[in-house]
Amino acid sequence: MKKRQISIIEVFERFGTEEKCIEHFEKIRWPEGLCCIRCGSVRVFKFEGEGKTHKVRYLYECVDCKYQYSVTTGTVFHNSHLPLTKWFLAIYMICSAKKGVAAKQLQRELNVSYKTAWYMAHRVRLAMQEDDAFCQKFSGIVEVDETYIGGIKRGRRGRGGANKTPIVGMRERTSGKIRLKAVENVSSTTLKRFIRTHAKPGSHVHTDEYTSYIWLDSSEFTHSAVKHAQTYVDGDIHTNGVENVWSLFKRGITGVFHKVSAKYLPLYLNEFEFRFNHRDDFDLMDRVLETSF
């Protein structure tokens, strides 16, 4: 469950030269093999080009439309004289730092100007934004559950209670990936919107017996409710996966959240979700590269 931390030595071994970075970026950008970014043709030549600087540079030329481009053309790394080795290191630093990296630190570690460091950090953050195309809807068995964060007393009248912020979570059984969202309430309208946003029609939704999920039984999803009153888990009908996420999240946030207003909760949730859904920092780095073009 714990995410593997990678060391700067591992990053150096994997991405220490310009050729290694280009090769890796090519695999991410064109997993099926080189293809033209303008017309999609797979008839593409690769050759070593003359860069303005001394860095290694490859160009690709499309046989069909004659378009010439490099691995960074059309990406957030385009139009920069910086080698990819520095970009990759910047991405690693930003992905692996829990509280983010100051431009000053990038400047020092990467040996670039402050202006360049600021520009790089800005570009990497642009690429780090989760876009809708990447956030594909979950399918198969998805567990959905809610929890409450904040407040001093446990909600005695069932769900919620004063000063508590509800959070809904969904976990895809096969991939183990999660989606979390802080919500105003846990009405059936709210839950319906959340489930429809994140699960494909036809998904098998596992929830507890809460009445806000009753609509699921007569809608586009199949639904199984866990009977929490029973001691035994009924076969594979359970929400244990998402419940484990709650305990992990609460452990991380305990001692912090009582000082933080509820409006910052979405930020915590985003960061938690982003890190949870990626196995290690290399995975996280690839994710940034994937969203850069």
Ligand SMILES: [Zn+2]
């Ligand atoms: Zn072309």
